[in-house]
Amino acid sequence: MSQHSLARRVAAMAGASAVLVALAGCSTPAATGDPAQAAPGVSDDTVTIGAHTPLTGPAAAGYSSISAAATAYFDYLNDQGGVHGRSIEYLVKDDGYNPATTQTVVRELVQEDEVFAIVNGLGTPTHTAVLDYLNQNEVPDLFVASGSTSWNQPEKYPLTFGFNADYVVEGAALAQYAADEYPGKKVCLLGQDDDFGDEMIEGAQLALGEDGLTAVERYSVSNQDVAAQIGALKAAGCEINILGTINGFTALALGTAAQLGWFPMWFSSSSGADYPTLIGYLGEDVGPKLLQGFVGTNYLPALGGDSEWVALFQQINDEYNDGAPFDGNTIYGMSVAYLFAEALEAAGENPTRTSLIEAVQSGELAGNGILPLSFSEDSHAAYLGVGISVVDQGVQDYVGATYAVEGGEVTAVEQAPVALSGEGVPGS
Template sequence: MNHKRITLVASALLVSTMATAAWAGGTYDVGASDTEIKIGNTNPYSGPASAYSIVGKVEEAYFRMVNEQGGVNGRKITFISYDDAFSPPKTVEQTRKLVESDEVLAVFSSLGTAPSLAVRAYMNSKKIPQIFVSSGSSKFGDHKGFPWSIGHQPNFFTEGRVFAKYLRSDQPNAKIGVLYQNDDLGKELLEGLKDGLGDKSSNIAVAIPFEITEPTIDSQVVKIKSAGADVFVNFSTPKAAAQAIRKIGELNWKPVHLISKVSMSIGSVMKPAGLENSEGIVSATYVKDYNDAQWKDDAGMKAFDAFMDKYLPGSDKSNALAVYGYLISENFVKVLRQCGDDLTRANLMKQATSLKDMELGLLLPGITVNTSPTDYYPLKQLRLMRFHNGEWELFGPVIDGRVEN
């Protein structure tokens, strides 16, 4: 009798110990372990879109900070980021390296619409998360066709509609000239603008595309001015945006000027173009502006300020791209924490698509992160802003620009 009891107790202890060990060890896919979470990334550290390189630098620094603070649930993040020069073929090459050689758990914040679309089918065929893609394309919200790819920022179509709402109200009879990047970014913004203008879409007098590899867009700007446009809408990345602002200044042309949120950076766009040339430009945002005095004592901005001082000393804190890199990294780390000890790719996607009214330190008040298994658009709200005296000034209410699936 005593022998049987001891055996049962020993068996129970063994089962308990095994269960505890399994819980402590966690459940993992390739790229995760008891001590490490391996994350991949592609970013244009060189090439025509190298202004975005600060995003990858901030992400690396943010994860370094998290690791110094103990990591994510006791695990350190290994962040492997490769330069793709904003070239889709290079993105394919580097992403395959991340997946097949580095064996990452997921690819986070791959930057750029065309580069990220170039690897979307590959990532989904491998069932590897392409998580929080740094692109405004609504194509990264296709939860049915590509369930392993999810975007992050408000999409371009929505942004185009927000601009259209402003123009319908503020410039109902103006002739509109559009300069747009000849890729998914520019085309989707233009599509959203036309959709939002509706019966006023005939106000678009001219829409001229350009290739991102073109050294200058001066001739396109001149053509738009010659078409008699009262409104100049620029749907491009920072280099071309700065060139257009400067050229308009040289022409002494004074159109109502709108630029996409991807080119709202004071440091990489407005200053190179000339602050006096940038006066009055309208854009849209969902994040707090480092230069805006109203956030001086804001807890989220103080945390960002301290982070930049310690981990990227000497960097331009006013660069909106730095703010973006911090914000998207904060969101991703929160998702990793929600994964607990189940660091499988399926659970990572489950957690990323189960966010409810999540607040981030640098989001504007009233704007929160929301996702679901059928809603792959984490951020859907924007506010308009105008550049004045070297700073962006918010105006109007928070606009919910949800695109229904």
């Protein structure tokens, strides 16, 4: 792994401690025991949090359902009594996957809506645009919906924590799986032209070596045409293509290749690997054929598995989400919401921004993933490993291969799924 990524995994404790001290100073009214004075966004009976997400624009079809699923989980939780007697109000604002709009809506959430925290802001280029702002204004920035390693810089951004397994981890896991299961195949990569693509490449090279990728192509979300990139990969003789793509561009890549009569193997980051979403793009006629054998990464309960978490989330979706389709994005959104509820419960009866951050980095949160959470004072990454999923006859499930990436090494590990408890209500 490159030095800059390794540096991001090693925190400067003094920076984090200084900001926590500053936060504590801002939150001293909590000592009175009056929850209404505990922190912005906290009243006697509610906790208000916010998020930016693409409800419109190029990423909406793949990701707009995440915030709806999170809202449905919070509605379910509120009907069970909420957390420490408070209901959670989740304010979701559309940024269209446009960084300039992200800046506007996040400022509205912080300055006008006075949210307690930003939770699961979505996108690498979009959230990067508000990273400094949130930390400078001492707003907890939790569980970012992106795998950029930028979120794991506790010395620079002590209030920011990721949720996704980072892209270095995903790129390394996919490349290692390719090397383990298909030795000798030509492995290539198509990646977004930002940190997403950069770090997928870095991860793949971690597993395969600096010269291990036969060809690399990049795309921009502003250009809905990848014919040149797919043509170049085909010409290079690529047999396995690793994708650092959002769902829409995953589908675009597969569809474009099919039009060229080219059918290589496709290995995708979790950000672009949700089977039902891809079927929505590709259509029921050709989608199942193009996606047979499609390889992805995941770190949450799998849609095609028999997890009790999936059964609970299906029930919540049916009752609280207006009959919306149930897919991997639904599981993702409810998993994030559950983790925030768990952190809020651990933050105490009169939560402050300080106690919330301390709860997240305590190392005691469990989440609901297939591997333990990695949060601590010196790591703001959620998952340092992923499982490999494969689509078979329309079912997307784990195949057993699971990889962790730490200290520059890619290692095969065993899954350790977190069991459902308390009907998905923290503290019950």
